[in-house]
Amino acid sequence: MIEQFEEQLHQDLHQFLQSMNEIDARLPECPDVEEKWEQIAKAYIPDGIKEFNDFPSASLGWMMYIGMAVAKFWDAEWEIYSKIDDLYAYMRDKRGYDAMDEYIREDVLLLRGIDYTVLEKLVGECASRVYNALRHQNIEPGTKEAFNAYVSCLHQLYLFGAAMQLNRMGYHMTKMN
Incomplete structure (x- = not known):
């Protein structure tokens, strides 16, 4: 059931982001980025769950930013960043949980002006899509199933955040002739 839900999220985000020319x-x-997922998720989940009821789009969307940041770190100086014990805490503690999105957009991705705003709207849309899909699962809140579904949402947002950033940096998976 959860695997099916995660695959559904994957297909929806893939189709949406491809239509926006954000991914191939x-x-x-x-x-390297995928291997950091479990460590980041374990560190993030207590904060994310705490924020979920009041700010579900932030709780979900922040993970997409984290995926983008990790991809950027991988491209820039992975020798340094791969050795940081808790990459999530490293990012969160720069400005606090509430401003982590701004920290990543400004200081990690170096976005300004229209690019900053466009990414904010795009991540917001992805988070809304995922939250909407989660709500339509009719899962009882507070259950193990609800927790697993939430983690599936975070996982897909992390992976697609990383994929978007890799694409933005010029990494494309195309057939070689």
Whole structure:
């Protein structure tokens, strides 16, 4: 059931982001970034769950920003960033949980002006899509199933955040002739 839900999220985000020219048909593969998922999720989930009831789009969307930041770190100076014990806390503690999105857009991705705003709207739309899909699962809040569904949402947003950023940095998975 949860695997099916996560696959549904994957298909929806893939189709949506591809239609926005944010990703290619074939997603980039970046094992280093994917391997950080579990560690980041474990660190993030207590904060994310605490914020979820009042700010579900932020609770979900922040993970997309985190995926983008990790992809940027991978491209820039992975030798340094890969050794940070808690990459999530490293990012969160720069300006606090509430301003983590701004920190990532400004200081990690170096976005200003229209690019800053466009990304904010795009991540907001992705978070809304995922939240809407989650609500339509009719899962009882507070259950193990609800927790697993939330983690599935975060996982897809992290992966697509990373894929978007890799794409923005020029990493494309295309067939070689």
